[in-house]
Amino acid sequence: MSSAAVWMMVVAIGTVWGGLVAAVIYLARHPEEPDD
Amino acid sequence: MGSSSGQTEQRRETFSGRSAFIFAAIGSAVGLGNIWRFPYIAYTNGGGAFIIPYLVALLTAGIPLLFLFYAVGHRFRGSPPMAFRRLHPKAEMLGWWQVLVCFVITLYYAAIIGWAISYTGFSLSQAWGNDPGGFLMKQYLQVSDVTTVGFDFVPGVLVPLLVVWVATIAVLALGVQGGIARLSMIFMPLLFLMFGVLVVFALFLPGASAGLDALFTPNWSKLTDSSIWIAAYGQIFFSLSVGFGIMITYASYLKKKTDLTSSALVVGFANSAFELLAGIGVFSALGFMALQAGKPVSEVAASGIGLAFIGFPTIISEAPFGTLLGVLFFASLVFAGFTSIVSLLEVTVSAVKDKLGLGRVTATLVVGVPSAVLSMVLFGTTTSLNLLDVTDAFINSFGIVVVALTVVLTLSVGLNALPVLRNHLNEVSSFKVGRRWQAVVAGVTPIILGYTLINSLQQRLREGYNDMPGWFVGTFGWGVVISIIVLAWLLAKLAWSPNSALGQPDVDGQPVAGPILDDKLDAGRFGLPAGSAGGKS
Numbered sequence: 001m002s003s004a005a006v007w008m009m010v011v012a013i014g015t016v017w018g019g020l021v022a023a024v025i026y027l028a029r030h031p032e033e034p035d036d
Numbered sequence: 037m038g039s040s041s042g043q044t045e046q047r048r049e050t051f052s053g054r055s056a057f058i059f060a061a062i063g064s065a066v067g068l069g070n071i072w073r074f075p076y077i078a079y080t081n082g083g084g085a086f087i088i089p090y091l092v093a094l095l096t097a098g099i100p101l102l103f104l105f106y107a108v109g110h111r112f113r114g115s116p117p118m119a120f121r122r123l124h125p126k127a128e129m130l131g132w133w134q135v136l137v138c139f140v141i142t143l144y145y146a147a148i149i150g151w152a153i154s155y156t157g158f159s160l161s162q163a164w165g166n167d168p169g170g171f172l173m174k175q176y177l178q179v180s181d182v183t184t185v186g187f188d189f190v191p192g193v194l195v196p197l198l199v200v201w202v203a204t205i206a207v208l209a210l211g212v213q214g215g216i217a218r219l220s221m222i223f224m225p226l227l228f229l230m231f232g233v234l235v236v237f238a239l240f241l242p243g244a245s246a247g248l249d250a251l252f253t254p255n256w257s258k259l260t261d262s263s264i265w266i267a268a269y270g271q272i273f274f275s276l277s278v279g280f281g282i283m284i285t286y287a288s289y290l291k292k293k294t295d296l297t298s299s300a301l302v303v304g305f306a307n308s309a310f311e312l313l314a315g316i317g318v319f320s321a322l323g324f325m326a327l328q329a330g331k332p333v334s335e336v337a338a339s340g341i342g343l344a345f346i347g348f349p350t351i352i353s354e355a356p357f358g359t360l361l362g363v364l365f366f367a368s369l370v371f372a373g374f375t376s377i378v379s380l381l382e383v384t385v386s387a388v389k390d391k392l393g394l395g396r397v398t399a400t401l402v403v404g405v406p407s408a409v410l411s412m413v414l415f416g417t418t419t420s421l422n423l424l425d426v427t428d429a430f431i432n433s434f435g436i437v438v439v440a441l442t443v444v445l446t447l448s449v450g451l452n453a454l455p456v457l458r459n460h461l462n463e464v465s466s467f468k469v470g471r472r473w474q475a476v477v478a479g480v481t482p483i484i485l486g487y488t489l490i491n492s493l494q495q496r497l498r499e500g501y502n503d504m505p506g507w508f509v510g511t512f513g514w515g516v517v518i519s520i521i522v523l524a525w526l527l528a529k530l531a532w533s534p535n536s537a538l539g540q541p542d543v544d545g546q547p548v549a550g551p552i553l554d555d556k557l558d559a560g561r562f563g564l565p566a567g568s569a570g571g572k573s
Binding site: 001002004005008012015022023024033 | 084087091294304309544
């Protein structure tokens, strides 16, 4: 693999999977409220 | 329980919590397209450079549209026809249009899952021998030489198709939490695990690095080409299943206090995370295939049915541990497809259930059994492949795109519903949205969808479709997408059953949100006192 391809693969995985991890952490920090 | 009006009170089903909803929504979004469409779209649209328009599309269209449809479903607590009927007395037709788009897709989507079930079994013996293409067309599908609709059934296709329908009906009969959510909470982790194993396995195949090189080498010059931006928005749009009622339906089953936007962020990123994983797995395997054939990756790269049912069998026959690779790949297609078809059929089931005031099991059978029969009659025969091809192409280009465009324009420009929906999102969610959200929903989406529609229209009117006969394309392409609009209009004219939940309060006994009406335009027309219109808060 060329270095450009490796770099772009890392960027793609980092942004998309990183986004997923960040979204899950954000959700976990805001617990579900019970309905009244 | 009877209400004061003598109606049977329908207590709306709910997901047990937001995790159940998130798994179900990911199960719906992650489907066949993630596995067989995304890798090729990324490869042909700039490779590594595609990630930029792709992320922009996710953030400016995919996730904002998830917010929009979650808000509609959650605020108006209904299947698309009921949610739109409650949103505005004249908007019910939009809901039925979405339902009918889902209904048509369900009919042929079931067939492809049936093929994947067969191929999971074929992987064990590598039944396709050394000619996967011939095996698919001649032995398995027994494709007719004539492009028509016939009734020569193919038992090998019909039996797995029946299995898919029985399983789908069974899951839906078990209800929102016991069926849909439970299925997704088991199948989604399993799918990520199976595909993860497949990717690790594919990465160790000889030639995998050449495949990844082809997929990720950036072609930066393509970024100035509008076509890759359209491709990125198209991929995000189709992949997330936004715009044709699924997310409205699922969000209607959420408890009243649910963090909608934060849930949508998880769903949007999880869908993309899976398709990126699929891209890595598929192109590693294609790199191996290219090495074996002594060809460049560009000559073996493919998408769709050709990739799954011809390309992968070729790889499976040649790869070490090919049987394992085959079972993992086709079982992943089955798992991804099954959670999606459950969501597609649920849209129709919930619409009929709401309109007629039926119970869960009755509504599932009333919708599921005729759908299964129709699906098997049309797609269990020797003429199924061309029919599937033309229906899929037209329902995507002119069904999903047109209904989504119409709905977004109606909600934004027509009814000015976005401020109310934004307030609703912010009342229940921790991740707040502002005017920028309204701007991208009302601005970006219609432009991209409109441009895509005009392009597709020009191409189809100029070229027809794949040299298929005019009558065939006219009936099963144009005919289907036009007739569902007429049918949606007729269904919206039908009276709601007295047993329907339309006029009933929400699960907590509180009234469901009032319609979004324009005080000046609508209050008089619908006999409401000025200022009572619920939308301008």
